[in-house]
Amino acid sequence: MTESSLGLETLQEVTLIANSTLDLDETLEKIIQVIANKMHIDACAIYLVNESDGLLHLKAAKGLPEKARHINLQIGQGVTGWVAQHGTSLALSEAMQDPRFVYFPEIEEEKFNSMLSVPIPADCPTLGVINVHSIPRRMFSLEETRVLETIAGQVTGCLRNAIQFHQNQMTLKEIQILYDISLAVQSTLKLEHGLWIILSAITMGEAGGFNRAMLFTLGEKNQQLQGIMGLGPDSHEDAVRIWTELDKKKGNLLQWVINEAQRDLHRDSQFHNFVCGLNYSVIPNDNILSETVLQKKPFNITKAREHPLVSQEFADALGVDSFATVPLIAHEEVLGVILVDNRYDQKPITEENLRFLARFTVYASWVIENSRLFSKLLDTNRELLSMKEQLVQAERLSALGEMAAEVAHEIKNPLVSIGGFARRLKDKMADLSQKWGDNEDLKSAANYSDIISGEVERLERLLKNTLIYSKSGAIETEECQLNKLVEEVLYLFKAGLYEKNINLITSLEADLPLLNLDQQKIKQVLINLFYNALESLTLGGLLKVETFQEDYAQKQKMITVRVEDSGGGVPQEVFENIFNPFFTTKHTGTGLGLSICRKIIENHGGTIRVENQLGKGVTVYLHLPLQNSPDYYKN
């Protein structure tokens, strides 16, 4: 066989092998076989640089003693090390005579006279070395060197494939874990369980792999970071125990996590209780947790005790010098912070670790946001429901009262005429009797008109008393800020607005004077107005709420609340009836509640006005008086 045909044939076989399997060890074994068979040599070995210790490890060999398997060479050490370092092939007929030669008893190199050593090429020095040894002393030809170098090039390709494959495997595994976790999280509606599952994932060896994880949530109102959960071993011994246990649970991660979440055992841990005792205000340039919230980005702290944003106290409490923080963000709003460390194995936190953590925080944010929205929805619904019930009650009563008032009104005007003319009649009789002198008929007629006006007076009194009695809705007022009430009520609707994709625009005039209001009743009115607006905004849209001060009839000062929606308005026949207490467009419940709103506002001396623009929306104005009624209007 000629040397050139040797080259071609060998390369062809190696290429076939390289493409036949993705398992690196198997590939290397097969390549060794080909080299051993095709080249006239007695031993062959492939060394690869190990990523973690940087040494050359023997990965595959033929013709070498078994004990050679465990050999690790330093780069630069011996002929092999030299080739790895310089990336240049060496062909030595008298290997042991070479100054670079270092004797390794494991290889039993004394029996080999000649060797050819070629680097496995890469951009960075080398990935490894391929050696072939020959017992008889011989010169390796240039051709042979080129063939082996080409094979080494093939090995580089195989290695790259293998690394790629490994990375893909890792990504797949990560996706699997994320999927498992998301399933597990969906298995529970309880915030605590969901968070526990996520912290478990962060600390589980297979997934996040951090020793400990702490979770802080940001109070929506007080801007305080409150520790709510800590997951991790209480001590080094505990750590070892837990990790051993976890090792046994491999493969059944999902089920185990779900079961464990139900047990609430984490509450007993010292670490959890330690975390629950932590509370920090969010202040710029004060502490690392605040900074994570404010800058909305993760921090990887390596020298905690030297870091300006880490207090000595905090570092001592954690007991570590390295940790990382990640913000929990949903809808661009920071919900909290997760802090992780490796207290027990002291492993440095890599960028890859952090990336993985960031992915988990998405779930944590999601769980917290869901739970917040859910509980807010529950609260809001409860409050709205009770308000609504009160309104319905009041409305029923008011409907009766309104009817009575309507009837009384219709009677009153004729009574005024009857009584008024009866009095005039009596006066005329008196004039006549002066003119004509005493007359029995005139006297009787005057008496009759007396009776009429007397009875009318009686009816007037009766009606007045009836109306006072039926006048419902006495108000208890106190001085308060209208804007505060508006904001409080809008807060109740936050979840509902978000859910319905309604854009809220508020414009509340600053420094409005205080008003004397029945806060509970005004809240009812606002709830009713917002509720009606929301009902009309089924497809989302705009809700505009404004408050401002203005003049009425150039005499009175008043404060106006303006509520505008883009819900398309109401049909004219509906609009004409909106203040009618018996009128409703809904299948359940009574009217829109506007009649009772009007009553409440009127009891405050105010007035309510509704504008309807078909195709656009409804605008409601509440006008509330600023000054008290003039003295001459007081009863």
Place this chain on the structure above:
Amino acid sequence: MKTILVVDDEQNIRFLYKEELEDDGYQVTVASNGEETFKILDKQIPDLIILDIKMPGMDGIEVMRKIKDEKGDIPIILCSAYGQYKQDFRVWASDAYVVKSADLRELKLTIKEIFNRPKVNGPGQNDPSNY
């Protein structure tokens, strides 16, 4: 002679007020709704207006606002069948509020009281810039 405009949608009430007030020596004109009121006001500004609140179309409170905005600070007495509007702050822009009754003494007293009030702006001035 003081002039009074009575606005009420009930014909008999207009009649009653006119008779009674003329007997007391006032010159009385009547209108049955807001529209008529402004037709009259375009020709002549009275010294006092008695306005019923509950009327079809523009109610008395609205008529009052329009008068105060457009015709100046003519004294206005608002009337209603019951006292339910006493708490309505818009009513406070009027000069008095009287609950209707077959007994007209309260109304008459109020009229006298208004005519005797010290005049900040003379009644009948129809220039809003006087405010």
